[in-house]
Every structure is written in C-alpha cells, then in structure tokens.
Amino acid sequence: MGFSFTVKHASQENRGRIGLLETFHSRIETPVFMPVGTQGTVKAMTVDDLRAIGFQLILGNTYHLYLRPGLDIVSEAGGLRRFANWPESLLTDSGGFQVFSLAKLNKVTEQGVNFRSHIDGSSHLFTPERVMEIEMGLGADIAMAFDICLPYPSNFQVAKEAMERTHRWAERCLKAHHRPDQVVFGIVQGVTYRELREESARTLASLGFPGYGIGGLSVGEPKPLMYEMLDYTVPLLPEEKPRYLMGVGSPDALWEGVARGIDMFDCVFPTRIARNGTALTSLGRVIVRDARYARDFSPLDPNCQCKTCTEYTRAYLRHLFKAGEILGAHLVTYHNLYFLKQVMEEIKLGLRTGTFEERKAEFFARCAN
Amino acid sequence: MGFSFTVKHASQENRGRIGLLETFHSRIETPVFMPVGTQGTVKAMTVDDLRAIGFQLILGNTYHLYLRPGLDIVSEAGGLRRFANWPESLLTDSGGFQVFSLAKLNKVTEQGVNFRSHIDGSSHLFTPERVMEIEMGLGADIAMAFDICLPYPSNFQVAKEAMERTHRWAERCLKAHHRPDQVVFGIVQGVTYRELREESARTLASLGFPGYGIGGLSVGEPKPLMYEMLDYTVPLLPEEKPRYLMGVGSPDALWEGVARGIDMFDCVFPTRIARNGTALTSLGRVIVRDARYARDFSPLDPNCQCKTCTEYTRAYLRHLFKAGEILGAHLVTYHNLYFLKQVMEEIKLGLRTGTFEERKAEFFARCAN
Numbered sequence A, B: 001m002g003f004s005f006t007v008k009h010a011s012q013e014n015r016g017r018i019g020l021l022e023t024f025h026s027r028i029e030t031p032v033f034m035p036v037g038t039q040g041t042v043k044a045m046t047v048d049d050l051r052a053i054g055f056q057l058i059l060g061n062t063y064h065l066y067l068r069p070g071l072d073i074v075s076e077a078g079g080l081r082r083f084a085n086w087p088e089s090l091l092t093d094s095g096g097f098q099v100f101s102l103a104k105l106n107k108v109t110e111q112g113v114n115f116r117s118h119i120d121g122s123s124h125l126f127t128p129e130r131v132m133e134i135e136m137g138l139g140a141d142i143a144m145a146f147d148i149c150l151p152y153p154s155n156f157q158v159a160k161e162a163m164e165r166t167h168r169w170a171e172r173c174l175k176a177h178h179r180p181d182q183v184v185f186g187i188v189q190g191v192t193y194r195e196l197r198e199e200s201a202r203t204l205a206s207l208g209f210p211g212y213g214i215g216g217l218s219v220g221e222p223k224p225l226m227y228e229m230l231d232y233t234v235p236l237l238p239e240e241k242p243r244y245l246m247g248v249g250s251p252d253a254l255w256e257g258v259a260r261g262i263d264m265f266d267c268v269f270p271t272r273i274a275r276n277g278t279a280l281t282s283l284g285r286v287i288v289r290d291a292r293y294a295r296d297f298s299p300l301d302p303n304c305q306c307k308t309c310t311e312y313t314r315a316y317l318r319h320l321f322k323a324g325e326i327l328g329a330h331l332v333t334y335h336n337l338y339f340l341k342q343v344m345e346e347i348k349l350g351l352r353t354g355t356f357e358e359r360k361a362e363f364f365a366r367c368a369n
Helices: A048-054 A063-074 A096-101 A128-138 A156-175 A194-207 A223-236 A251-259 A269-275 A307-311 A313-320 A326-353 A356-366 B049-051 B062-076 B097-100 B128-138 B156-175 B194-206 B223-236 B251-259 B271-275 B307-309 B314-322 B326-353 B356-367
Strands: A003-009 A017-022 A027-030 A032-034 A057-060 A089-092 A104-108 A115-117 A124-126 A143-144 A183-188 A212-214 A243-245 A264-266 A279-281 A284-287 B003-008 B017-022 B026-032 B032-035 B057-060 B089-094 B104-108 B113-116 B123-126 B142-144 B183-188 B212-214 B243-245 B263-267
Touching: A003 A128, A017 A057, A027 A032, A027 A115, A027 B183, A027 B263, A032 A057, A032 A326, A032 B212, A048 A223, A048 B049, A057 B251, A063 A128, A063 B003, A089 A128, A089 B223, A104 A212, A115 A284, A115 B062, A124 A128, A124 B263, A128 A143, A128 A156, A156 A183, A156 A194, A183 A194, A194 A223, A212 A223, A223 A251, A223 B104, A223 B183, A243 B251, A251 A326, A269 A279, A269 A326, A279 B223, A284 A326, A307 A326, A307 B128, A326 A356, B017 B326, B026 B032, B032 B057, B062 B128, B097 B113, B113 B263, B128 B142, B128 B156, B156 B183, B183 B194, B223 B251, B251 B356, B271 B326, B307 B326, B307 B356, B314 B326, B326 B356
Parallel strands: A032 A264, A057 A089, A089 A143, A143 A183, A183 A212, A212 A243, A243 A264, B032 B263, B057 B089, B089 B142, B142 B183, B183 B212, B212 B243, B243 B263
Antiparallel strands: A003 A017, A017 A027, A104 A115, A115 A124, A279 A284, B003 B017, B017 B026, B104 B113, B113 B123
C-alpha cells in the first residue's frame, strides 16, 4: 500500500467531509480520532483493546521515545510498530511541542533546539534533519515536521519569527526525509494571529506536503479563538490533503473541528482523565469516585455498548478507583476511547446524511462535555 | 450444580492425586492454583484475561472487601461474583490472616478479634458468626472458617491455645453458616509443631467439613519445615475431601505440595512480583528491568505460548517498566499466571502418566524458581 487521501463526501452544511486515508498499513475513514501512545503504548490499553474498539491509527511521541528507550533500540526492533506490536498505522509527532513544554532549558537557534531531558537532565539537540532521522527510525506511516510551538499568548513579532523559522524548518524536513514508506506532514503555526495563520497555511500549502497539521492550538487559548483560527486556516489548505488538528480531542472540539474541515485529531485528554477516574458519557462527564455512585449498580453510560458499560457497574468502578486498582484505569480508559469513537461515528453519520448540525445540537444539549 | 469432590486418579509415586472439584458454578480439575483477587479484582487483569488463561476459581479477601467497599455494597450488588462480573467459581478467605498481619491493634478474646482498619483506623469486631455472615454476603462458592493465624516462630503453649480456639471457632462457623449454595472449609493450624498439626487435622476431620485448608504456613518458616508439616497433616485428613494449602503458590511449592497430597493453592506471589517486574519463566526468574534486556528482542519466556510471550519482547517489556507504564504490569502478570497454569498442567500430566518425579526433577533443574 502507498499513501493517499481521497475526499469521499463533502457536507452541504459546513466544511466537514468524509475521506479515505490510505497509509502504508491501513485504510482509514476520516474524520478520525487518534489515541495517543506517548511512550509506545496507549496508557492502560493493550493493542487488542485498541483494535477491538476499531482504532487503526495511533500516535507515538518522538520526544519521549527518543529519550526512552532511545532511537537505537526502537530502530533495532524494526521500528515502533514492531517494537510495540502495533500492526496498524502510526503517526509520530516531531517533539516540537514537547521540547518547549516538557524539556528543561531549551534554547532555540536557526539550527534547531538545544534542550535538556526531563528524565535525566542530559543535553540534546533537535534539528529538522535530526528529527527526520529519528522519525525515519521510528518508522511511522506519517511523520510530522519539526516546528516551533509557542505558548498562548505570544507577542506578534515573536510569533511571526517563530512561524517563519517553522517554514524554513519545514523545507529542511522535506529535504532531509528519504524514507519511501513514510510521508511527512507540514505544521501550520502562527499562534492566534489571523494574518500569521493565513500566511502559514499559504506557505506550507505551496511546499506540497501530503498532509497538514494545524499546530500551536489548544495551548490555553479560549476555544472560540481556536475555532476562529481554523476558520482562517482551513480554506487556504489544499482540499485534497488531510488536515490534522493537533492535540485536540474533547468531544465538543471534534464536532467543531470537523465542521471546519478537520480530518484528524489526537489528544491525551480522554485517556488522561480516565486514569483520574473521569468518564466521558452520553449524559455528560461522570466522576467515578463520587460518593453518589457507591450503590449505583447501573452502567457507567447507559447508552454505551463497550465492555466496561456492558459488564461493570458504576459502584464497581468507583470501588476500583477508591482501592487504587489498575483495572479501574483500564476500564474507564477503554470506555472513554470507545465513546470518542462513537462520537466520531455519529459525526460521520451527520455528514453523510446532511444531519450534522441537528445531531451536533442534540449532542451538545445532552452531554455538555 | 451442587458441591462435590471426587478423586479421579491417585499417583503411585507419592500422595498426589487428580480430582474433580464441582462447585456451584464450575467443574474444576485439581490440583488447582487460584489467583488472588484481594479487592475484588486480580490485580492488573480483566475477567476475560483470567478466563482466557483457563482459571475457573479465584480468591477474594474477606477482610479487604468488608472494609472496602463494604459488605452492604457487595451484598446489594448480588454478591462478589456479580459485583466483579466473575462468572466462574470463587473462594473467600475468612480474614483470619489479615486481622493479624494487616490490621492494627488487634485484640483476641474467646468471642473473636477486635481490630482497627488499616485504611482508616476504624474499630471492628470479627467473630466466627460475624465472619460467616460476611462471607455469606460475599456469596463465594467456598467460604473459609475464621481462624487464628500465628506468626513463625510461636511458643508451643501459645500455638496450642490458638489452635484449640481455632477448633472452637470452626464449630461456631459451622453452626452459624446457613447458605445452601456455599460450603465452609475448616482450617488446620498448629504453627510448626507436629503434635499440634496432627491434633488439628484429626479434630477438624471429625467435624466433617467438605474441605480443609491448611493455614498458618508460608509465614516465614523454612520451606522444608512447611513440607514436613504437610507430611504430618495430610494423611490425617479425609481422602475424599479437597485439601487447600493456603497462601502458597511458588512453582517449586506447587510440585512439593501436590506430591504431599495438596489439591488447591493460592498466593499473591506471582501477581505481586509481576507488578514489580519479575517474571517466572521456564528458564528461571527474569528481572525485566535488568539492563541486559535493553536490546533483547526475544520473548520473555521462549517456551511460553501466552500472549505476552508470543506478541512482545523483553526489550519492550523492559521499556514499559522503565517508563512506568501500566501495560508492563499487565503483561507480566498475565504471563506469570499463565506460567503457573502451565506448571500445574505439567504436574497433572506427571500424576496421570506416572512421570511426576521425573518431570519434577527436570523442572527444578531447568528453572530453579
């Protein structure tokens, strides 16, 4: 299999579309939510669980895997898919977000970013060329270009310079990349400045990437502002290429993002809150530890068909969390990922049948997640 | 289904036997190892995992479940099997071990044991009658009688008095128990005194329990001394009743116990060391975190067919443990339980074909666990 993307159906109601993303290992219907496997595993899930829910594309974090277990080990294993026994498709981010958010003492020059590991303080240099080398070694189907991800808010001039550098780095990534069974996506930046977002989209579009990430959002700005940025950006990206809104994955944002033409999403949010005992349900969030569920022998989500909801009760889940049992984290993670998958199915049904806005309104009224 | 035990085959080589244990929910071939689900879940495992390995009988801890989530909640759920979605058979211990080992400030009188919860310091009284009430509420197939479990070493007079009290409590348990779909096993005590062990076995045998636990062993005494106690005890217990060596489950002890006529075992050992990153394998123990496995892309146990060994490498498992990922605990727990199940299959094959001693010698030579 090669890599391709085809728009199969475009909504009449909004910019939403249904597409077929063919990677080197799977045929994936879009819009799609990608669970995050930061350290080579989607936390508290097995590969069988992910496949049972129907996921065909997950994300690995270059920054984390580069530091631990290290590129050499993952390469020697035959890449991350083989290392982690994941037979479907994989996307790796570039570490651009993590070197700014997690690493210590990062220093940016035109060459790249010097940073210290958050694990052991060791010193490292990420350049566009080095990151491409690492991502080629990890061997995902889709590698993200190395970018500069600024915090919100950021000064206009700083944002402009970082964006311009991100564009130069995008070109260097394209030049350095040479793995035939992997594609590179460019990343649009520009913080929350319309002018910069538009320029970034145009510039990257002109570079002819096979797909585009929209980065630097969901970093603390108000959600309406994030959606506004999508309104400016998406129309300037090529119709026939997939668009990936990076780091976004709350149910409401899936609806809003798809309506604005987004095809791919990822976020640690559903798995992270799950380990904390918070479930996303069709009736809103459920804080599993809450004393009100001590004797609640009903399912976590009465409208859900996942194994957690068909086999276990809220009272049992609450007990597991109170007792600190790993099974609790597993069962709620399973549910949250299953729930997001179902939300996306509902979204696609809306797109397909011209009932998107209606279904969206119903969803927001019912489960103000 | 009712409750019965039938010896199907007796070894010519030793006291070992193959039996059929019918409970109210399963038909179980013995000798059998029971995974421990202390707080209503075998740690890091799902019910589906346990069934996939082939377990039909697991253990729940009365002390823990009584304290959290509490008897009322488990009863209201319809018992522990329903609460935890476990469709097969269940055994509950009596808390006799935990009130002495875990609880604070326990005080023993003829009536029972006063203790403070290790969770919140609250004060509780366990009497034989109260424990039967709790175990009836938990609703396992097999409930263990409430006993006094002394440390090793213990003074002879103290051991004798505790044993005599345990016998009186055993009678009180039988009298108080009245759940038709549950049986009560008596527990032999006597620390490491031959005279006491023999007296305890004879006394309990005369009370006509449908099965017998051998308790108060594996509490720090040398293993040969534990085996010696079995040599004294087992011949005095009725042939036609199952014998359960409580709290024992290392691979070597399974061989030694079965050879001495033990039919049932339980232990947290295989699951506890798994969460710590230690695997039981056909070639001895593997400390998964060990740096020597960083680039070892071979299975955890080359002779094992479990999902962990067929799908993942030592290098990946090591990475999971180094990175603190839950999946590591799950995969090694799965393997250790699968391994113990296979050891028991090998033991039964030895019993069946008159090759027990030969297989045992081969096992000990290969994997000095």
